[in-house]
Amino acid sequence: MKKILLYLFLFILICFILPALLTKRRNIQESKETTILEETKLENDLTNQNNLEENTNSNNSQNNDIQEYKYKNYGTIRLLHEKTGEIEEIPIDEYLYGVVSAEMPATFEKEALKAQAIVARTYTIYKIKNKKHENADICDSSNCCQAWISKENRFERWEENLREANWKKIQEAVDETKGKIITYENEPINAFFHSNSGGTTEIPVNVWGGSGYPYLQIVETAGESEYSQYSSEVELSNEELLKKLKEKYNDINIDFENSEDIKIIELTESGRVKTVKFGNQNLSGVEVRTIFGLKSTNFTILNKNGSIKFSVKGYGHGVGMSQTGADNMAKQGNSAEEIIKHFYKDIEIKDINSL
Numbered sequence: 001m002k003k004i005l006l007y008l009f010l011f012i013l014i015c016f017i018l019p020a021l022l023t024k025r026r027n028i029q030e031s032k033e034t035t036i037l038e039e040t041k042l043e044n045d046l047t048n049q050n051n052l053e054e055n056t057n058s059n060n061s062q063n064n065d066i067q068e069y070k071y072k073n074y075g076t077i078r079l080l081h082e083k084t085g086e087i088e089e090i091p092i093d094e095y096l097y098g099v100v101s102a103e104m105p106a107t108f109e110k111e112a113l114k115a116q117a118i119v120a121r122t123y124t125i126y127k128i129k130n131k132k133h134e135n136a137d138i139c140d141s142s143n144c145c146q147a148w149i150s151k152e153n154r155f156e157r158w159e160e161n162l163r164e165a166n167w168k169k170i171q172e173a174v175d176e177t178k179g180k181i182i183t184y185e186n187e188p189i190n191a192f193f194h195s196n197s198g199g200t201t202e203i204p205v206n207v208w209g210g211s212g213y214p215y216l217q218i219v220e221t222a223g224e225s226e227y228s229q230y231s232s233e234v235e236l237s238n239e240e241l242l243k244k245l246k247e248k249y250n251d252i253n254i255d256f257e258n259s260e261d262i263k264i265i266e267l268t269e270s271g272r273v274k275t276v277k278f279g280n281q282n283l284s285g286v287e288v289r290t291i292f293g294l295k296s297t298n299f300t301i302l303n304k305n306g307s308i309k310f311s312v313k314g315y316g317h318g319v320g321m322s323q324t325g326a327d328n329m330a331k332q333g334n335s336a337e338e339i340i341k342h343f344y345k346d347i348e349i350k351d352i353n354s355l
């Protein structure tokens with residue numbers, strides 16, 4: 001009888017109590033696992049949140065860096081207003097808002113504007129270190145140093161509904177590159193730039209003579225023909241042409257009937273005009289550009305019956321960064337740094353305070 005009771009107890013134990021205990025134990029384990037999972041998730045969430053906060057903080061500190069960036073030197077520049085002769089002291093980046101907005105259309109891509117800001121800052125520092133004006137660091141003439149326009153004058157030339165957005169875009173391009181300059185062997189480069197290269201940039205020796213500037217090489221850029229600055233024409237009657245040439249070459253003599261008397265006789269390495277024959281005189285391409293107000297030295301000459309037509313490619317001297325080339329590169333997804341490294345060779349982009 002006792003045995004039967006014992007078996008019965010064991011039977012009940014095996015059938016009901018043990019499974020119930022095991023299930024409970026599993027539940028505990030499961031719930032523990034769930035907690036671990038939840039904790040892990042929570043940890044991940046917290047980590048993500050921390051990362052987000054860190055990112056936000058680093059963004060904030062980046063923004064603060066922009067606002068608080070302190071130039072060890074060159075923080076303020078003396079700008080000579082060419083027309084009035086007045087010299088204005090102005091914080092460098094505030095000056096650069098006026099340069100970038102004068103030198104490059106605000107409609108250009110942000111990365112192109114940033115490249116322009118770095119180039120203009122570099123050019124400014126170069127001018128400060130290689131003095132051109134007696135009591136000023138730089139002037140506001142594009143023929144002498146680099147163009148600059150006041151915010152007030154700039155606004156007058158923009159449509160009213162675009163003014164604030166354009167200005168903000170330019171300010172950002174300058175502020176996001178604060179302190180950045182282009183260096184070669186740890187010195188700021190002479191960062192020449194121009195409007196449109198016509199597809200190929202030029203070396204400085206073919207424009208100004210001399211030597212140096214190993215970072216200024218001939219490079220090709222795509223997409224420049226899409227811009228209005230790419231092609232232009234100048235046509236003069238034979239008499240007008242002769243009159244203009246005589247202002248400089250009094251004894252010039254041209255036989256307009258002879259097709260050999262006006263012709264391009266030499267090109268530069270970049271394919272621009274190096275020498276042109278006008279009757280008994282040979283002129284450099286640069287001279288011809290100046291005399292006839294051509295947009296570049298990349299031209300062909302057509303001797304028509306009674307007139308001479310210059311068909312011109314590109315706009316500017318062609319040395320250094322092409323602005324339309326930069327814009328096209330930005331459109332293809334290139335960064336300001338990539339644009340700069342395309343147009344200037346063996347250079348570095350550095351924080352000016354690190355020099």
Ligand SMILES: [Zn+2]
Pocket residue numbers: 132133138139140141144145146
């Ligand atoms: Zn100047």
